[in-house]
Amino acid sequence: MAGVGLAISVHTFPVLAQTPGQPPDTMEARIEACSPCHGKQGEGTGDVYFPRLAGKPAGYLYNQLLAFKNGRRKYPPMNYLLEYLGDPYLQDMAEYFAEQRPPLPAPAASDASKEVLLHGQALVSRGDPARQIPACGSCHGPGLTGMEPGIPGLLGLRPNYVSAQLGAWRYGTRTAKAPDCMQQVAARLTEADVTAVAAYLASRPAPIVIAPAPKGAYVLPFACGSEPD
């Protein structure tokens, strides 16, 4: 009898889990609220100010979700959505978007001049040692796909978003855990640097491997609060 009971419950459980009266028990259904701005898989949308989330390291995404929840990173529509959600749930959301692998969009045609793109390329790949600006690639990876757990990839982002974020770092409206390395770097950039970096990044084609590099794949040029040792 016990065996029969067990058999029945094993068989009925999946049916119960799919009760037509209940929403699907998936992260995809739970993050519907994110999709109008970030896309169902976090691939991004037509709005140039909303970033792609897919494939960024879970640690980075979690840090951002926490920062929005606590008001450290300010964007009222995000602050409002996350204010009363538990940290473990934010971790689930971060992992969901980190695991998504929608293809990177084809680079958009840029209206930036050749000089601007060359200046951007120089800053991204070599930096400017005279002004103590490290190359973007020295932290974000030679392929610019970021590194686990806390450094985001920079590809698939529109120039408007990149400029807006670099501007926010420069003016101190976006901050991160100390030592706040991005704030130090952004403070050394001029308007023209920001425009050039944003335009060059957006012009890059997708690399073969879009996943972030594993933790510790390369040594950072300086200490960074978002990427603990």
Next chain:
Amino acid sequence: MLSRARILGLLFWFLASPAYAQQQNSPSDIVKRGEYLARAGDCIACHTAPEGRIFAGGRPMPTPFGTLYSSNITPDRDTGIGKWTTEDFYKAMHTGRFPDGGLMYPAMPFASYTKVTQADSAAIFAYLKSIPPVNQKNREHDLRFPYSNRQLILGWRTLFFSEGEYKPDPSKSAEWNRGAYLVEGLGHCGMCHSPINALGGTSQSDAFKGGLIPMQNWYAPSLTSNREAGLGDWSIKDITDLLKTGVSARGVVYGPMAEVVHNSLQYLTDEDTKAMAIYLKSIAEPTSRTPATSPVLPTSESSLLISLGKTVYDARCASCHGAQGEGKPPHWPPLANNQSIEMESAVNAIRMVLNGGYPPGTEGNPRPYGMPPFAGLLSDNEVAAVVSYIRTAWGNRGAPVSARDANELRSAPLN
């Protein structure tokens, strides 16, 4: 190998610890009870700043009269309430006065807390004395003239404040009285769910009749009218589900109420939640579900709006809320026969369409489903159309809204 002395020591510890616990029983019990009551009073919501130390204050609280900053209620002797006595604390809760007799601004809900018993007040104080002290000076309030003059509070108190602990109603059950004590006292539900007049007060006769929350632009529905959030025709289970988990078969909490469930109500015992439900259900006045009296829009215009609304609804909303507004409760709330959609003020329905939102994460519902914000996807006209549609379809008896109503709420504050 354990030495004999250590074994003896351990043995002594085992024998001694129950007696030790017994000795400590009453002080630690009172602290625990105080912590529970501080949850019921939702002290943390105002007295802890975002990313700030617990109960160290400093949270800005915008009011129509200027910005107030909440105070440090940690036991720090210089900047907190470390020098206060149990009597001082009761005086603050009960009369809205500082130990030196100074008047508190009524943003501190002493008009509700006055109902709290001396014993409960003492327990909360014992708990606050047990938390780590934080040395953080209170920030000066930033009120416009003439509101910066504290003497004005005297006038407010004469009009709107009556001092006195909760008096149980002997004709009602102990459970009902417990619910009333929590709702009217510590829960300070009336702070939002009663209309606030131009003087920033609520008259007794308007208690729990609902009102627009100043500065936040969310409508706190009436708890007495079944046309709003009156719970007269709700089951006790649906009420307790809503209060404890944030979701229920009838609807979910959102906006400022999500904060209340997240920080306060989810921590209450099943007994206290049920007591509140019984009381809340009882204060709903019998009201018939009559249709909206005067639609604000001409009929031809509203029928056009509603047909556009159906198009928007079918494309954007029906996949979760159902073709007939039946939803998939509790996670995807029903819109048909949902008071929150039908009530006279359409502010909340419009804001939910514009801003979306998540119900609070709670122990009973740790991974809530969220509603997308449509502010960037729908025009004012489409927002007005879809809100008009859900307020009038499937037997719902709300009135249509205009594109202007929708437009005005685009700039409502989000935090």
